Amino acid sequence: MPTGLLISMSTIPPNQSIATKTLNEALERSEKALHELKIQKLALDHHAIVSMTDPQGRITYANERFCAITKYSQRELIGKDHCIINSGHHSKEFFLDLWRTITSGKVWQGEICNRTKDGKQYWVQSTIVPLPELDGKLQGYISIRTDITKRKLLEEQNLFAMKELECSNRELDAFAYIASHDLKEPLRGIHNYSQFLLEDYSALLDDEGCDKLETLKRLAQRMDDLIGTLLRFSRVGRTKLDLSPVNIGDLARETCNALQAAIDEAGAQVEVAADLPDVVCDPVLAGQIFQNLIANAIKYRGRDSGQVEVGWDGDPWRPVFHVRDDGIGIREKDFKSIFRIFKRLHGQDKYGGGLGAGLTFARKIVEHHGGRIWVESQSSEGSIFYFTLS
Numbered sequence: 198m199p200t201g202l203l204i205s206m207s208t209i210p211p212n213q214s215i216a217t218k219t220l221n222e223a224l225e226r227s228e229k230a231l232h233e234l235k236i237q238k239l240a241l242d243h244h245a246i247v248s249m250t251d252p253q254g255r256i257t258y259a260n261e262r263f264c265a266i267t268k269y270s271q272r273e274l275i276g277k278d279h280c281i282i283n284s285g286h287h288s289k290e291f292f293l294d295l296w297r298t299i300t301s302g303k304v305w306q307g308e309i310c311n312r313t314k315d316g317k318q319y320w321v322q323s324t325i326v327p328l329p330e331l332d333g334k335l336q337g338y339i340s341i342r343t344d345i346t347k348r349k350l351l352e353e354q355n356l357f358a359m360k361e362l363e364c365s366n367r368e369l370d371a372f373a374y375i376a377s378h379d380l381k382e383p384l385r386g387i388h389n390y391s392q393f394l395l396e397d398y399s400a401l402l403d404d405e406g407c408d409k410l411e412t413l414k415r416l417a418q419r420m421d422d423l424i425g426t427l428l429r430f431s432r433v434g435r436t437k438l439d440l441s442p443v444n445i446g447d448l449a450r451e452t453c454n455a456l457q458a459a460i461d462e463a464g465a466q467v468e469v470a471a472d473l474p475d476v477v478c479d480p481v482l483a484g485q486i487f488q489n490l491i492a493n494a495i496k497y498r499g500r501d502s503g504q505v506e507v508g509w510d511g512d513p514w515r516p517v518f519h520v521r522d523d524g525i526g527i528r529e530k531d532f533k534s535i536f537r538i539f540k541r542l543h544g545q546d547k548y549g550g551g552l553g554a555g556l557t558f559a560r561k562i563v564e565h566h567g568g569r570i571w572v573e574s575q576s577s578e579g580s581i582f583y584f585t586l587s
């Protein structure tokens with residue numbers, strides 16, 4: 198404490214000594230408060246970009262960080278208003294709203310894009326506080342900001358990438374739809390003409406010729422199935438979700454009922470947990486996820502297996518569902534590829550055939566809901582398919 202400020206007791210008459218003591222104490226307190234304020238200002242200057250203005254918005258103070266980010270010197274800034282760093286990014290209404298707020302004595306908070314002396318844009322998270330005098334009149338404003346340029350850049354990049362992805366997904370879906378539609382007609386012609394040939398000319402062909410025509414018909418049918426799958430696949434991404442609260446236990450049990458014949462034929466058993474929670478989803482599409490996962494769990498069972506379990510864990514607000522089987526399992530190197538369209542790990546003659554699209558459908562439906570699907574498995578050790586719907 199600077200003792201020079203204190204009034205010496207020996208120089209004052211005794212009747213004034215009490216008042217003097219009180220005055221000294223008050224002085225001491227204000228010195229202490231001033232010291233604390235200086236420390237707080239130091240800390241603030243280390244952390245934030247700070248400036249102060251008069252009631253008209255003319256800069257009266259700018260700290261070092263302000264000068265560093267704007268590339269203006271204090272001399273260039275003092276007396277100017279914040280137009281000097283206006284980037285032109287925001288509308289007139291934006292600044293009108295800001296002024297309306299602070300001139301009515303309220304604090305304004307928001308993100309502002311500014312411009313440096315050499316024309317570069319930067320973003321700050323800003324808090325502007327009106328500073329009232331002791332008599333209540335406005336003394337000016339203090340602005341405290343933090344640099345959020347990196348975060349904004351990342352946000353912009355993410356948004357751009359998301360938009361590009363959405364756009365290319367839409368284009369791909371539209372392409373798959375149009376191409377499949379156009380391919381269906383000539384394909385049906387090939388199928389029908391092989392049938393006509395078989396019906397009208399089989400007497401002129403030997404057995405090998407007839408077999409070849411049968412193969413042609415079968416291949417045309419398979420291609421028709423694949424194209425139909427592509428069409429349905431592109432439709433999933435293009436249609437809006439019909440959302441409602443759904444009890445996932447009921448949905449899984451309904452799916453089991455629909456698959457009962459296949460379950461019985463395989464001698465399999467599917468157990469659905471009693472406490473599966475409700476989620477908001479498209480019930481028809483979500484049902485197809487269970488349909489594909491449970492059908493696969495039965496289809497890819499081993500010789501002595503066939504136990505399937507549908508359950509969940511995690512947070513009730515964001516449950517992770519699973520379909521677990523004790524079947525043939527999947528090697529880790531195939532975890533990604535099995536979700537690709539028409540990818541199969543086995544030939545048509547094994548495990549009852551298939552188009553290799555069930556998991557791709559499940560993935561597309563899950564992603565359409567904003568969720569994720571993945572698998573954990575080991576060869577011969579069974580598999581667990583996990584998914585979320587948000």
Ligand code: ADP
Binds near residue numbers: 493541
């Ligand atoms: P599909 O069953 O018609 O072949 P899917 O897209 O449903 O098509 O599955 C892709 C591949 O992933 C299957 O061919 C199979 O090799 C493997 N697969 C899927 N589910 C399982 C499972 N539960 N256990 C073992 N392998 C599986």
